[in-house]
Amino acid sequence: MKGTATGLTQRLHQWVRGWGVLPALVLLVTVFLVPVSQLLRLSIIDDTGQLSSEHYLRLFESGLYFRVLGSTFNISLWTTVVCLIAGYPVAYLLATTTGRARSSLVLWVLMPFWTSVLVRSFAWIVILGRQGLLNQILTTLGLTDAPLELIYNFASVIVGMSHAMMPLAILTMLAVMQNIDRNLHRAAATLGARGSHIFWRIYFPLSLPGVAAAGLLVFITSLGFFVTPTLLGSPSETMLAQVIVIQIDEMLDWGFAGAVAVLLLVASIAVFFVFDLVLGMSALTGDIKATNSRRGGSLTRASARFGYRVTAALGWIGAYAGELYDRLPGRGKVQATERRRVILWATVMAVVIFLAAPSFFLVPISFSGSSFFEWPPRGFSLQWYETLFASPLWQQAMIRSVWVGLCTAVLSVIIGTPAAFALSRQKIPAKSVVMAFILMPMVMPHIIVALALFYAFARIGLVGTSFGLILGHTIFSLPYAIVTIMAVLRNYDIRLDHAAWTLGATQLTTFRRVTLPIIRTGMITAFLFSFVKSFDELTVALFISGGTSTTLPRQMWADALLNVSPTLAAVSTLILAFVTVVIICGEMIGRRKKAY
Amino acid sequence: MFVKDRITRRTMLKSLSVGTAGIMMPAIWQRSEAAQTLTVSDPGGVYTTAWTEAYYEPFKKETGITIIPVVRRSNPSAEFKAQVETNNYNWDVSGGINSDVADLLVASKLVEPLDLTGPEMTAIPADMKNEFYFADSVVTFVLAYRTDRFKEPLTSFADIWDVNKFAGRRAMRRLARDMIEIALRADGVPGGAEIYKVLEAPGGWDRAFKKLDEIKPQVKVWWDSAAQSAQLLQNGEVDICPTFNARAQSAAEAGAPVAVTWNGGFYSATGWCIPKGAPKADLARQFVKFCARADRQAAFTTKLPNGPSNPEAYKFIEQKIAVQLPTFPENLKQTTRVNDAFWGRNKAQSDKKFNEWLLRG
Numbered sequence: 001m002k003g004t005a006t007g008l009t010q011r012l013h014q015w016v017r018g019w020g021v022l023p024a025l026v027l028l029v030t031v032f033l034v035p036v037s038q039l040l041r042l043s044i045i046d047d048t049g050q051l052s053s054e055h056y057l058r059l060f061e062s063g064l065y066f067r068v069l070g071s072t073f074n075i076s077l078w079t080t081v082v083c084l085i086a087g088y089p090v091a092y093l094l095a096t097t098t099g100r101a102r103s104s105l106v107l108w109v110l111m112p113f114w115t116s117v118l119v120r121s122f123a124w125i126v127i128l129g130r131q132g133l134l135n136q137i138l139t140t141l142g143l144t145d146a147p148l149e150l151i152y153n154f155a156s157v158i159v160g161m162s163h164a165m166m167p168l169a170i171l172t173m174l175a176v177m178q179n180i181d182r183n184l185h186r187a188a189a190t191l192g193a194r195g196s197h198i199f200w201r202i203y204f205p206l207s208l209p210g211v212a213a214a215g216l217l218v219f220i221t222s223l224g225f226f227v228t229p230t231l232l233g234s235p236s237e238t239m240l241a242q243v244i245v246i247q248i249d250e251m252l253d254w255g256f257a258g259a260v261a262v263l264l265l266v267a268s269i270a271v272f273f274v275f276d277l278v279l280g281m282s283a284l285t286g287d288i289k290a291t292n293s294r295r296g297g298s299l300t301r302a303s304a305r306f307g308y309r310v311t312a313a314l315g316w317i318g319a320y321a322g323e324l325y326d327r328l329p330g331r332g333k334v335q336a337t338e339r340r341r342v343i344l345w346a347t348v349m350a351v352v353i354f355l356a357a358p359s360f361f362l363v364p365i366s367f368s369g370s371s372f373f374e375w376p377p378r379g380f381s382l383q384w385y386e387t388l389f390a391s392p393l394w395q396q397a398m399i400r401s402v403w404v405g406l407c408t409a410v411l412s413v414i415i416g417t418p419a420a421f422a423l424s425r426q427k428i429p430a431k432s433v434v435m436a437f438i439l440m441p442m443v444m445p446h447i448i449v450a451l452a453l454f455y456a457f458a459r460i461g462l463v464g465t466s467f468g469l470i471l472g473h474t475i476f477s478l479p480y481a482i483v484t485i486m487a488v489l490r491n492y493d494i495r496l497d498h499a500a501w502t503l504g505a506t507q508l509t510t511f512r513r514v515t516l517p518i519i520r521t522g523m524i525t526a527f528l529f530s531f532v533k534s535f536d537e538l539t540v541a542l543f544i545s546g547g548t549s550t551t552l553p554r555q556m557w558a559d560a561l562l563n564v565s566p567t568l569a570a571v572s573t574l575i576l577a578f579v580t581v582v583i584i585c586g587e588m589i590g591r592r593k594k595a596y
Numbered sequence: 597m598f599v600k601d602r603i604t605r606r607t608m609l610k611s612l613s614v615g616t617a618g619i620m621m622p623a624i625w626q627r628s629e630a631a632q633t634l635t636v637s638d639p640g641g642v643y644t645t646a647w648t649e650a651y652y653e654p655f656k657k658e659t660g661i662t663i664i665p666v667v668r669r670s671n672p673s674a675e676f677k678a679q680v681e682t683n684n685y686n687w688d689v690s691g692g693i694n695s696d697v698a699d700l701l702v703a704s705k706l707v708e709p710l711d712l713t714g715p716e717m718t719a720i721p722a723d724m725k726n727e728f729y730f731a732d733s734v735v736t737f738v739l740a741y742r743t744d745r746f747k748e749p750l751t752s753f754a755d756i757w758d759v760n761k762f763a764g765r766r767a768m769r770r771l772a773r774d775m776i777e778i779a780l781r782a783d784g785v786p787g788g789a790e791i792y793k794v795l796e797a798p799g800g801w802d803r804a805f806k807k808l809d810e811i812k813p814q815v816k817v818w819w820d821s822a823a824q825s826a827q828l829l830q831n832g833e834v835d836i837c838p839t840f841n842a843r844a845q846s847a848a849e850a851g852a853p854v855a856v857t858w859n860g861g862f863y864s865a866t867g868w869c870i871p872k873g874a875p876k877a878d879l880a881r882q883f884v885k886f887c888a889r890a891d892r893q894a895a896f897t898t899k900l901p902n903g904p905s906n907p908e909a910y911k912f913i914e915q916k917i918a919v920q921l922p923t924f925p926e927n928l929k930q931t932t933r934v935n936d937a938f939w940g941r942n943k944a945q946s947d948k949k950f951n952e953w954l955l956r957g
Binding site: 062063064067068122125126129130131132149151152230231234235236238246248249250251252253254370371372373374375378447451454455458459463464542543550554555557558559564 | 681686770
C-alpha cells in the first residue's frame with residue numbers, strides 16, 4: 001500500500017486529524033530547529049567555510065569526551081533511579097490521600113522548585129560539608145569521631161540532582177495516579193485479593209505510564225545539567241554540558257562545541273529509541289491496547305510478559321511477608337492496612353524532609369549577620385532583606401520573572417494540550433520521530449539555544465523583548481507540558497467521550513464537562529512545570545532579554561559573583577513565604593466554596 | 597476516576613495567578629530614555645556597586661551622560677561575537693574583562709580601537725593597555741590558607757606540597773593554566789619568564805604534571821566557580837586554597853581566619869573593551885578614558901580589592917586598604933604577570949591534557 005496514491009492520501013488524512021500537534025511542531029521548527037541547526041552547522045565546516053569533519057575527528061582523538069559522556073549518562077541514570085524509587089511512595093500517598101494533609105504535602109514536595117539551582121547547591125555545600133550541619137549533628141551525637149566525607153563525590157552529586165529532579169518525578173507520576181479508579185481496589189478486594197496483590201497486580205501496572213514518563217523526563221533533563229555536578233562533584237563527575245560551555249566561552253570554538261552538542265544529542269536520541277523499543281511508545285502515548293499485541297516488537301511483548309510475572313511475584317512476596325509478620329509472636333492485632341499506611345507515611349516523611357529541609361535551612365541563614373552561607377548563622381540582621389527592598393533592580397527582576405514565567409506557562413499549556421491529544425489519540429506517521437523531536441530541547445544545553453536564538457531574533461528585532469524571551473522559554477517548557485498531559489491521557493478512557501456524545505452532549509460540552517475535569521491535574525502540573533522552568537532559566541534570559549531589563553535568576557547569579565551572600569537566601573525565603581501564603585489562601589477560598 | 601479532591605491545586609494556581617497579576621500591574625517595561633545614555637555591562641554584584649560609586653555616577657555628573665549598568669556573564673566572549681556578527685547591541689561597552697579574554701577578542705577582531713591619549717592614559721603602564729583594550733585593574737592569584745589550622749604561616753606555593761609540615765586539606769582550581777604555574781613554582785622555577793622557558797623546553801609539561809601528580813591525592817576539592825573558593829575557605833571545608841586575592845579577602849573580611857601570601861603570586865589584568873561597530877562607540881571611548889583616572893580607580897578599592905592600574909591612584913587610597921591591593925608596590929614586587937600570549941597559544945592543548953589528567957582518577 002505504501003507509495004500508492006491511497007497510501008499517500010491516507011497519510012495526509014492522518015496528519016489532518018492529528019492537527020493538534022502542528023502548532024507545537026511549527027513553534028519547535030521555527031524557534032528551535034532552524035536557529036539551532038544554523039549554529040550546529042558550524043560543526044561541519046572549518047575556518048575557511050569548507051565542509052570538514054575536523055571537529056568530529058577531534059572527539060575521537062582521545063577518550064576524554066567519551067568518558068565524560070559516560071559519566072553524564074551514569075549520573076543521569078542514577079538520578080532517575082533515585083527519583084523514581086523515592087518519589088513513587090510520595091506520589092502514591094498524594095494520590096490516595098485527600099484534604100489538608102494532601103495539600104500541605106504538595107506544598108512540601110514542591111519546595112525545591114522555588115529555590116534556584118545555584119542557591120540549592122550552596123545550601124547542600126553547607127549541609128554536607130566537613131563542618132556542615134550533618135557532620136555537626138553526627139559528631140555532637142557521638143556517632144562519628146571525625147567528620148565524614150559527604151561531599152565532592154558521586155553521592156553528593158546524586159543527592160543534589162535528585163533533590164532538584166524529584167518534584168518533577170513525583171508530580172508526573174501523581175498526574176497519572178490521580179486518574180486510577182479507586183473502585184478497582186474495592187472490586188479486587190471483593191474478589192478476595194490481598195492488599196499486596198491489589199497493589200502489585202492492579203495499581204502498579206496502571207501507574208506505570210506515569211513512572212515511564214517521569215523516568216524519561218528526569219533522565220533527559222539530567223543529561224543537560226551542569227551547575228550541580230560542578231559545585232558538588234569531583235572532576236570524575238564532569239558532565240558534557242560543562243565541556244560545551246568551556247568551548248563556547250573560553251575558546252570561542254563554536255564549531256567544536258557544536259560537535260560535542262551533537263554527540264550529546266545523538267546519544268540522547270539513542271536512549272529515547274531504546275526506551276521506545278523496550279517499553280514501547282505506548283508507555284507514553286497510550287495506544288497500548290490497540291497496538292501492543294499487533295505492532296509491538298517481540299521485545300515489547302517479551303518485556304510485557306516479563307513485567308507481568310515480576311509484578312505477580314512481587315504481589316506474592318508482599319502477601320507472604322505480611323502474613324509472616326502477622327504470625328510473629330507478640331504482634332498486636334493491628335490491621336494490615338493500618339500497618340501499611342504507617343510504613344508508607346514514614347517513608348514519605350523521610351523523602352519530604354529531604355526535599356524541604358534545604359529550603360528551611362535557608363531561612364535562618366537569610367537573617368544571618370555574616371556575609372556568607374554559614375551554619376550555624378552568626379548574629380542576627382535584616383540587612384539582606386534591606387538590600388532586596390531597597391533595590392528597584394531586585395523588585396523589577398522578581399516581577400519580570402513572574403510575568404515571563406506565567407506567559408510561558410500559559411503558552412506551553414495552550415500549545416501543549418492539543419499536541420498531547422493528537423499524539424496520544426491519533427495515528428500520526430512516524431510518531432516516535434515526532435516525539436523524539438519534541439523532547440530535543442530538553443537535552444540541548446541552554447547556551448547553544450541562547451546563542452542560536454540571539455542570531456535568529458536579532459534579524460527580526462526580537463532581542464530585548466519580553467515576547468522573544470517568552471518564546472525562548474516556551475521551547476524549554478513545551479516538552480514537559482506535552483509529556484505530562486500525555487501521561488494523564490494514557491489512562492483516559494475515550495469511551496467516556498463516546499458515552500457523553502450518545503447522551504446528546506456536543507463536542508464542546510463533552511470537552512468542558514468530561515474531558516477537562518479528567519485532564520485538569522495534568523494541565524495544572526504542566527502549567528507548574530513550565531512556570532518553574534522559565535522562572536529558573538538564566539542563560540537565554542541573559543542573551544535575549546537584552547541589556548536593561550533583568551530577570552530574577554540573572555540578578556541572583558550576578559549577586560553570587562564574589563561570594564554567595566545571604567541575599568540569595570533572603571530571596572528564597574521570600575518566595576517560600578509568598579508561595580505558602582498563596583497556597584493557604586487558595587485552600588481557604590476552596591473550603592469556603594465547599595461550605596456553600 | 598472522579599477526583600473528589602479538586603480544590604487544592606486549582607485554587608492555589610488560581611489565586612497564584614490573580615495575586616501575581618496584581619503585583620505586576622505597575623508597568624514593567626518602562627525604559628528610562630534620558631537625553632544621552634550609555635549601556636555598560638559589568639560582571640554584576642559587588643562590581644556594579646563599586647563601579648556605580650567610582651565611575652558611573654561621577655561620569656554622569658561630569659558629562660550628563662547616564663550610565664545604565666547591566667549584568668553579563670563573567671566571560672563575555674560569546675556575547676561579543678554574537679553582537680558584532682548580528683550587528684545587534686545589548687550594550688555599548690563592557691568592563692571586568694580578563695586580559696586573556698581580551699586577547700581572544702582582539703585576535704577575533706571583535707573590538708573597537710580605544711582612545712589612549714591624554715594624561716590619565718599616559719600614566720597607565722604599557723602592559724595595561726593596547727590599541728583595543730584598557731585594563732583598569734589587576735587581580736592576583738595568591739596562596740590563601742586558614743590561620744587557625746597552622747602554627748606557622750605558609751610562605752610560598754611550595755608549602756602546599758609540604759604535607760608533613762602543613763598537614764591539612766587542600767583545594768585547587770580546575771584550570772590548567774593556574775595549576776601549571778603553581779606546580780612549576782613549587783618545583784623551584786622562579787615566576788615570570790622562567791616558567792615559559794621551562795614549558796617551551798622539551799619535557800617541561802611533563803615536569804609540571806609530575807609535580808601535580810604528587811599533590812593530587814591531597815586535593816579534596818577541585819573548584820570551578822570562584823565564589824565557591826571563597827565559601828571553601830570561609831567555612832573551613834579546606835585549609836589551603838590558592839585563589840584570587842579578592843575572594844580570599846572577602847572571606848577574611850567576613851571574619852574567617854584566612855590569610856593570603858603574596859609571595860609567588862601571579863597576576864593578570866582586567867579591563868574594558870568596546871564591541872566592534874557599537875553605535876555609541878565614541879561615548880564609550882570617552883567613558884573608558886574616564887576609567888583611567890587615578891582618583892576614580894582609587895574610589896572602587898573601598899568596595900572591591902582589585903589593584904588600580906594607575907600607580908597614582910595610591911595617592912588617594914588609605915594605607916589600610918592599600919596594603920591589601922595587588923598593585924601596592926610591596927605586593928606587586930613579590931608577584932609576576934601571567935603571560936597571556938603564551939597561554940593563548942597553548943590553551944587548547946593544556947586544557948585537554950589537564951582534564952585528561954584529572955579524569956585519570
